[in-house]
Structures are given as structure tokens and as C-alpha cells.
Amino acid sequence: MIVSEKHNLITQVEFYRSNTQLKERAWDVLEAHVIAADQAGQMLASILLDIDCFHTLFDELEPEAVQTILTQCQEHLQALALEKQASALSYGRDEFLFLQVVQGMEEAMFQTEQVRWQLTEKLRAAMPLVGLAKDGKVSCSAGLAVYPLHAHEAMALLGKAEEGLYLAKRQGRNQTRLPSRDSMVLKANYYSQVQLERLSALAKKLGQTEAALLREALNRLLSDYDI
Numbered sequence: 348m349i350v351s352e353k354h355n356l357i358t359q360v361e362f363y364r365s366n367t368q369l370k371e372r373a374w375d376v377l378e379a380h381v382i383a384a385d386q387a388g389q390m391l392a393s394i395l396l397d398i399d400c401f402h403t404l405f406d407e408l409e410p411e412a413v414q415t416i417l418t419q420c421q422e423h424l425q426a427l428a429l430e431k432q433a434s435a436l437s438y439g440r441d442e443f444l445f446l447q448v449v450q451g452m453e454e455a456m457f458q459t460e461q462v463r464w465q466l467t468e469k470l471r472a473a474m475p476l477v478g479l480a481k482d483g484k485v486s487c488s489a490g491l492a493v494y495p496l497h498a499h500e501a502m503a504l505l506g507k508a509e510e511g512l513y514l515a516k517r518q519g520r521n522q523t524r525l526p527s528r529d530s531m532v533l534k535a536n537y538y539s540q541v542q543l544e545r546l547s548a549l550a551k552k553l554g555q556t557e558a559a560l561l562r563e564a565l566n567r568l569l570s571d572y573d574i
Contacts, residue, residue: 367563373436373444374559378501380434380446381494391494392455394445395508396424396466399486399520401441417441419473420466427465431458439566444505455493459523463489467521486521488512497526502558 377393384391398404398420405413417440424435424443433447445462449455467487474485490511498504507526515524550557 369437369439370563370566371559373438374501374505376434376436377444377446377505381501381504384448384494389448390451390455390496391504392445392447392449392458393492393494393504393508394447394459394462395438395490395505395512396443396445396463397488397512397516398441398470399488399516404485415476416470416473419476420470423469424462424466427462440570444508449493452493452496455491456523459489459491463487463523488515488520489523490515491523491525502556502562506558506562 380391383389405416417437421435421437421443424445427433428435428445428447431447433445435446436444438444443466445459447455447458449458467485470487471485490508490513492498492504492507492511494504497507510526511524514527515522518524546557546560550560553560
């Protein structure tokens with residue numbers, strides 16, 4: 348029992364480490380794209396994609412089989428990004444980040460729906476590779492945020508895309524949603540001054556932003572409860 352618990356703990360630690368590395372790389376790429384879009388006076392669509400009911404679909408498969416499906420999906424998105432002169436990255440487990448320069452909101456929504464639909468089709472096509480039948484119920488959700496319409500810096504833009512993805516999930520999945528128009532509540536409304544000062548000190552010590560640390564902590568909490 349002790350050995351099993353130790354193994355599970357090591358597995359969780361490795362998952363968090365790998366997940367954090369993927370997200371940090373995605374943040375760096377997004378920031379570079381935002382800077383480039385700003386310098387060129389362009390609009391940038393930040394699209395966050397997620398496989399609906401991921402654990403329900405694949406909870407009986409071996410980890411290697413699940414990874415095969417995820418790899419197929421990521422390779423498809425990367426090929427699609429090359430075709431569209433965009434960028435596609437894994438954002439951890441069953442989430443993917445797709446970045447594309449657009450001319451306006453209408454094109455951004457059209458491109459997001461196209462990418463989301465093609466990812467769904469690729470997911471269905473990959474399922475027989477691991478012994479599963481093609482399931483018409485398989486779907487993906489997407490959250491879309493556009494620079495500079497929804498945010499003026501990378502982390503805020505990603506936060507808006509995450510908000511859109513959450514709304515898509517909450518409102519029935521298998522769809523694309525934009526972030527709500529409500530302003531985000533300042534973190535000072537949630538945390539004490541002492542907590543904020545300690546957070547600032549930790550950010551300086553690790554060489555990261557406070558927003559990145561808060562996002563990492565929240566992602567760990569949500570992953571622990573499989574939300």
C-alpha cells in the first residue's frame with residue numbers, strides 16, 4: 348500500500364512538472380506572438396481547445412493509448428497551423444493552444460470553429476487506433492480571445508481565452524465561446540495584503556510573474572479535483 352501511494356505521488360509530481368513546462372512554453376510563445384502583433388498592428392486570435400468529457404471517454408485505456416490519441420491530435424493541429432501560418436501547442440493533457448493572426452472578430456470566430464471541428468474529426472479518426480469505435484458523441488470545446496480587443500498583454504489574453512472555454516463547457520460543450528463582458532475582479536479583492544506581499548516575494552525569487560504563479564496554483568487545484 349505504501350509503495351502504491353509512493354508511486355502515485357511520483358506520478359502526480361511528474362504530471363505537474365510536465366504540465367507546468369508545457370504551459371510555460373505556451374506562455375512564452377503567446378507573449379512573443381502578442382509582441383509581434385503589436386509591432387505589426389495586427390489582431391491575434393488566442394484559441395484554447397479542450398476535448399470534452401476526456402476522462403469519461405478514455406478512463407479505461409492505458410496511458411500509452413491515451414497519449415497516442417493526444418499525439419495524433421497535436422500533430423494534426425501543428426499541420427493545420429503550418430497551413431494557416433499559425434502556431435499550435437499543447438497546453439497540458441487534453442488542452443491545446445492555437446494562435447493565428449486575423450483581420451477581425453468575424454474571421455476569428457470562423458477560424459476557431461473550423462479548427463475546433465477539424466480537431467473533433469481528427470479525434471474521432473484516431474480512436475480506432477487504440478481499439479475504440481468512432482463515436483459521434485466525441486466533441487471539443489473552444490474559448491476565443493482576440494488581441495487587442497479582449498486584452499493587451501499575453502497572460503490576460505490567455506485568461507480571457509480560458510474564460511471563454513469555461514463558458515463553452517458550462518453552456519453545453521461542443522461549441523466556441525468568447526469571454527464574458529464582465530471585468531475580472533482584482534486579486535486584491537480575494538487575498539490579504541500579507542498574502543500579496545508573499546506572492547510578490549516568491550515571484551521575484553523564482554523569476555516568474557505573480558499571474559503565472561497564481562495560474563499554476565489554480566491549475567493544480569482544478570487538476571486535483573478533475574475539473
